[in-house]
Amino acid sequence: MVEILLLLLPLAFFAGWRASRKKLIRNQKKQQQLSGHFVKGVNFLLSEEPDKALEVFLNYPDIDEYTAETFQLLGDSFRNRGEVERALRVHQNLIARTNLNSKQKQKAMFSLGEDFYAAGMLDRAEGVFQELLKNNQSNKHITKAAVCSSLRTIYEQTQEWQKAIDATDCYKKSNKKKEGSSTATALNSKSLIAHYYCELADGALQQGKLNDVDVLIEKVKGVYKQSTRLMTLQGDIEFHQKRFKLALNKYLIAIKSDSRLLSMLFENLEESALAINDIESLQTQLLSLYKKKKDKTVYEKLLILAKKYGSSKAIDELVEKELPKEKLNIESIFNTSEYIKSHSENIDAEKGLELVTQSLSNYLQGVPAFRCEHCGYKMHDYLWRCPACQEWDTIDHA
Ligand SMILES: [Zn+2]
Secondary structure (H helix, E strand, O other): OHHHHHHHHHHHHHHHHHHHHHHHHHHHHHHHHHHHHHHHHHHHHHHOHHHHHHHHHOOOOOOEEEHHHHHHHHHHHHOOOHHHHHHHHHHHHHHHHHOOOHHHHHHHHHHHHHHHHHHHOOHHHHHHHHHHHHOOOOOOOHHHHHHHHHHHHHHHHOOOOOHHHHHHHHHHHHHHHOOOOOOOHHHHHHHHHHHHHHHHHEEEHOOOOOHHHHHHHHHHHHOOOOOHHHHHHHHHHHHHHHHHHHHHHHHHHHEEEEEEHHHHHHHHHHHHHHHOHHHHHHHHHHHHHHHHHHHHHHHHHHHHHHHHHOOOOOHHHHHHHHHHHHHHHHHHHHHHHHHHHHHOOOOOHHHHHHHHHHHHHHHOOOOOOOOEOOOOOOOOOOOOOOOOOEOOOOEEEE
């Protein structure tokens, strides 16, 4: 019996070897078929036939780590090209596969959320990101910060400010854990949350819910006290309650902190100053702000006030001093010219013309005289060939 077994041993070895070889050949054949399938899909992509490529990929039988990554990128690139419907089909197909591991599934889910967002289907996008957040608290592949950031963007679009605050908070906390608290990120989140609270406060103010406004103001103070929007909002609250002196002061604090706000707040500032019959004080404050910041908008608004409500010696001095020295923009020069015209008793015509000419000359010094018609590049001297796009004979007067 033992001899027979010994005799059968080589035969068993041979059978085993043959079976494994057959399996190897079968696997190789299968691999070749898959590769052929894959190459076919890539060829369709290269020959700009995305629908055919899509069909090949969607019917691709087996997905492994590498092909899953490729499909993922294929879907993303469809979305980046604005072909959201195709991107959705690829990512939905990926998620439906049963043999994806959790890393691949989470990545595909995140991409699907981005597809829905790009397609303007914000409800669906929110659903996908919320699910990712709920099911993957310790997700290594898609960071919680990335998911919260996407949710934040959605809530900004839908103007759901409290949800936007929560999402930003979640982003801030999870981002801190991962990268440490970089000052820029921390500041940015604070400023965003302050904006969202201010949006809520603006809404409450419009509805006359002043108690809610007070609560929200306190929240902004707690998050980002330096917010210039907070200062503006405090001015709006006073303005809304017709406490014009306080409104004027609050607005001026905001403008002193950031003079760019003047264009936005000018109408309310002017109305507040008129209501308390104190345009002069507003002019004085703006004049001192201009001397400090040299902001051209402040200069323009000063001239507008002077033209409407009467000039002062200080404004005349400012015009005579600044016009020949400062490089003003064309709107400021125009406003100055108008001002001089309407105040000829202060600055005579000859002097006025001299000032405006000097100011225009300052302005023209920095203006390029020529421009390439092909690419728009501007230059001071005429050239045969554009230095930017290298085209010949495309230079014309700017
Ligand atoms: Zn050019």
